[in-house]
């Protein structure tokens with residue numbers, strides 16, 4: 001049957017919000033509900049946070065005020081790992097600094113996989129903890145997660161942000177806010193994570209922190225202001241002026257470990273410090289009432305007032321203070337650590353909620369008290385030397401070595417045989433872990449996102465955002481070592497929900513899918529190295545999707561009543577694009593996820609189809625959503641309503657209704673303007689200015705749509721939308737036109753109908769393949 005395609009219809013349907021992922025979970029429920037009331041603003045959240053904090057014991061408050069769970073996030077190669085290495089060194093966690101791709105060949109502490117050290121990129125996020133003496137009397141405990149910057153490993157960033165209370169956003173002083181900075185910023189906003197900013201690579205030629213701050217304001221739309229001014233520039237950077245306290249800090253010693261703090265500000269910087277101090281106060285006046293009052297009354301706020309305002313507005317996600325330095329040259333890290341203590345929240349200053357499964361799934365606020373019933377979330381699994389390692393964030397209560405915990409999903413009780421604190425791939429055994437902390441344990445059978453309690457409550461925490469896979473390829477072990485192959489894919493799937501494996505019955509191939517070519521390449525390589533399984537892989541393929549632009553009625557009778565056991569099922573109803581349905585009526589939250597949600601509804605009256613058979617109908621619907629009629633790809637955005645039908649007393653069965661629904665689905669789908677969708681990527685290319693013409697030519701040749709170009713004195717950026725299908729092998733094409741000097745990042749943006757010719761081709765290929773298989 002011909003596929004009707006109309007861009008106009010699609011555009012109507014598409015509205016302004018793109019068709020995104022299939023697996024999106026309503027993550028905002030994580031922190032923005034209280035007693036089932038949606039808390040829209042931070043001010044509303046704050047009332048609840050204060051109420052909960054008032055109930056904490058002094059011991060809890062004291063313990064929590066000394067704790068920070070923070071992540072380090074940034075664009076690729078901004079220096080997160082290098083930064084983290086310094087943090088570990090200055091906090092005394094490691095004895096020497098080793099650099100990413102450093103000459104000593106050791107590699108950074110946090111990049112512990114061989115592959116990471118070879119490629120100089122972070123693949124898995126690593127967790128560690130350290131202590132920082134904020135003052136001689138007050139030492140704070142940090143749980144630190146280093147996260148990968150490459151978009152292909154985005155799930156690692158999501159996982160980390162899900163359980164962190166604050167973050168350090170690292171921005172390159174030369175490149176400023178880059179495509180991936182925008183992505184991690186979006187992720188931080190999704191999880192309500194407050195952040196402080198560190199502008200790194202101030203030693204590089206062309207470093208310009210002021211331009212980067214301007215970009216934070218305009219591109220990330222967060223009020224931002226510097227709390228420091230650099231002393232010296234580029235290679236001659238020697239320190240920074242703390243503009244709040246009006247003091248100069250010089251980073252001395254062979255590794256910047258000695259701070260010399262003096263009251264004098266270098267003469268040539270006095271005006272700049274005044275200017276930037278006023279800018280800081282003005283920016284704060286826009287987001288904080290106390291400073292606004294000072295501003296109106298024309299009184300200069302005190303140091304304590306400025307610090308208090310930075311803390312309040314940073315935690316309220318209304319502001320980010322900006323620090324600057326160079327991780328590689330060991331300058332400017334210690335003030336960031338002070339900033340983490342001063343401006344990022346402790347675990348009791350963030351609102352976390354869970355659903356009470358014993359009480360109509362009402363939301364409950366979790367308190368970071370050690371005396372409350374224990375609730376912990378497994379946010380990451382990893383196969384380690386001693387079996388499966390499960391990372392847990394304890395939200396309330398405490399976990400004790402040797403005690404029992406309950407896996408909420410299965411109700412199983414599990415003994416906590418071992419509790420450890422992680423330090424990259426090393427671990428330290430502990431007896432107890434209290435609310436607010438991060439730890440790991442062994443031998444627990446669960447998936448990422450599962451909740452554990454002490455058994456006295458039946459709470460479940462909402463899960464995290466799992467982006468949809470966009471690239472797939474066929475994979476075949478070269479040897480017949482099926483056992484090791486399946487061990488490897490099982491483990492990888494458990495560890496990483498964005499890595500998926502399925503067996504395609506039509507082509508009889510095992511297909512792996514993931515977030516990009518690099519993502520899959522890494523897993524193929526890990527199979528070889530860790531499981532000794534060499535594989536032959538097919539050409540990477542785009543993960544297409546199918547949907548409908550319109551709707552239609554269906555009326556299908558499945559009948560086989562000649563001889564033997566009979567089959568009878570009749571289903572009638574309506575199918576329509578979810579975008580056209582009244583979302584609220586069917587209990588979906590209107591918003592960006594509507595257009596990619598599939599929904600099955602029953603409105604049968606008079607018991608014409610029993611509950612049991614309706615459940616079978618739903619299964620039939622789900623089968624079809626997994627494998628669409630056009631190309632066998634997953635279906636997105638379909639709403640099917642069964643509102644009538646008929647049952648035969650003897651011949652009707654669950655199987656008959658499941659089959660009838662499958663046929664009805666296909667019939668209705670093909671009459672509802674079906675369409676094949678392809679992933680569109682947001683591609684950002686950076687190259688020296690002389691190659692601008694060639695790069696734009698290349699994007700045009702690939703049919704990309706250029707949205708913006710940005711020029712700096714040496715480099716330019718081209719921001720474009722391009723279909724993923726055109727982007728295979730893009731790296732070598734870009735290298736060819738830029739003499740190897742161009743770089744690019746790409747990120748999934750939305751699904752759009754594939755060009756008509758391609759749709760036709762894909763549908764014909766699928767039909768041929770199916771015929772061949774029969």
Ligand SMILES: Nc1nc2c(ncn2[C@@H]2O[C@H](COP(=O)(O)OP(=O)(O)OP(=O)(O)O)[C@@H](O)[C@H]2O)c(=O)[nH]1
Pocket residue numbers: 074075076077078079080081082083099100101120121122123147148149150200201202203204325326327328329
């Ligand atoms: N000039 C200069 N180079 C730096 C600085 N910090 C890091 N680098 C270099 O930048 C490169 C990337 O650093 P990483 O620390 O691996 O960056 P990352 O953000 O962790 O990288 P991914 O995890 O792969 O995204 C390395 O070659 C570092 O040596 C700095 O302050 N100045």
